[in-house]
Amino acid sequence: MNLRILKSFKKDTSGNFAATFAVGLMMLMVGVGAAIDFTGMSSKETSYQNMADAAILAAVRTGSSDHAVLLQAAQDVVDAHNTSGETLTTTMTFEADDRVRVYIKGTYDTVLMGLFGTQHAEVKVVSESILGVSGYINLVLVLDGTASMGYNSRLDNMKAAATQMITDLEDFESNKLKISVVPFSQYVNVGVSNRNKPWVDVPPDWIETLPEQCYNPVIGTRNCRMEPYGSTPPSPPGICTNDGVSYSCGGSSGSPGGSSRVCDNIYGPEICTNPTVLHTWYGIVGSRNSPWNERVNYVAGKKVPGFLDVTGNAEMLPLTSDLGAVKAKVASVSAVGETYMPSGLMWGWRALNRSTPFSEASATPADKVRNIMVFMTDGYNTKSLDGNTHNGTDRNDADDLTEEMCDKIKDDDIEIYSITYEVMDADAQTLVRGCATDNTRYYEAANGSELAKAFGDIGRSILSPRLTH
Secondary structure, three states: OOHHHHHHHHHOOHHHHHHHHHHHHHHHHHHHHHHHHHHHHHHHHHHHHHHHHHHHHHHHOOOOOOHHHHHHHHHHHHHHHOOOOOOOEEEEEEEOOOEEEEEEEEEEEOOOHHHHOOOEEEEEEEEEEEOOOOOEEEEEEEEEOOHHHHOOOHHHHHHHHHHHHHHHHHHOOHHHEEEEEEEEOOOEEOOHHHOOOOOEEOOOOEEEEOOOEEEOOEEEEEEEEEEEEOOEOOEOOEEEEEOOEEEEEOOEOOEOOEEEEEEEEEEOOOEEEOOEEEEOEEEEEOOOOOOHHHOOOOOOOOOEEEEEOOOOOOEOEEEEOOHHHHHHHHHHOOOOOOOOHHHHHHHHHHHHOOOOOOOHHHHOOOOOEEEEEEEEEOOOOOOEEEOOEEEEOOHHHHHHHHHHHHHHHHHOOEEEEEEEEOOOOHHHHHHHHHHOOOHHHEEEEOOHHHHHHHHHHHHHHHHOOOEOO
16 A cells, blocks of 8 residues: 555545544443433432332321231321332331331333343332321420400410310320410510529519608598589590500590599608518529520529519419429410510420429420420510510510520421411511421411311321321
């Protein structure tokens, strides 16, 4: 072969292009095929997962603990959902902590990957639930007992709704259900019986002797007669605010003139006394200094301050299995004071915590308990932290603390259901919605019937089986 022919072969690159194109096309087809198969397998897995979730819930709702009964209930659901007639294998296992699992296994016929030796791919999913509601439940009701609850029958509607939820929960095993009630307003009442506990710091009661006061008592009348009085003009009402609720106050319709009987008093000898005032504790507590005001546990030297002469709502009820006492406590909630949400949240958290100041939660096995808080309010924060007291008026500060406390409670493995009742303030709605574990656990009640439905839905949710995997 002469040199000229060899040079012509060297310069001819048309064959190189064809080979490169063929290789690139094959790689592209492999990529497209892999994408198609990945999408198909993902779709199949989603379909199987939906079947497994429905199957496990149907199984545990039977209320049975028999493996055959549970598996048959799960299989019936899988068969009903398997409309394409796929070959599926359904199995079930019992796990620790009263949990049961359903596994569904099937195959996916590959579209293009079969050309490379993979004609079928196994698809397997699992779903898990607590077997019925056989675990323990610790539930705290953090209920708004502020002055605004006295309007529009709010307090009565709240009591009726919460009481009905407690009645619904009576179907649960009594030895595995405990409920606490925490009425809150500006402060929380922890009960005077706790006065000498190591976690609270209450000054001793004391009697104050006031300066001497003297007066002449009226011992009779004389010179009685009829005297005229003039008319009074009408005056327009003003606007007053109580716990964030504005209402018409004052004013008068006026009165016409007339006459009335008037007598002169007859006074006796002067009497002088030294009156006394008892300064005592009614169970009201404030907050520890920052950052301890955001911490649930008690440590030596970081006591909760108690305030003399401050009154508030009904005493909180720690966790108890006596549902009659729970209903009585709900009935005792009154409408008094301003709103400070962190106070109710903190003591609700403490009721569920296993450490001091309360010990009721520690009697429940830690690995089998479901801790739940229901937080209900009808307004927004009108008070804020001011040292140890809740006498400030910085709403933004109180809102920020509310948000932080809700996050810490949820981080402590506590489920939060939250309810706003006749709350028109958008920022307050957002704050309380964010406090819930998720949006499905937030309820916005515009009236009494919606509040009753919210408490009813929460009660049914507590008793219903739920997915845990």
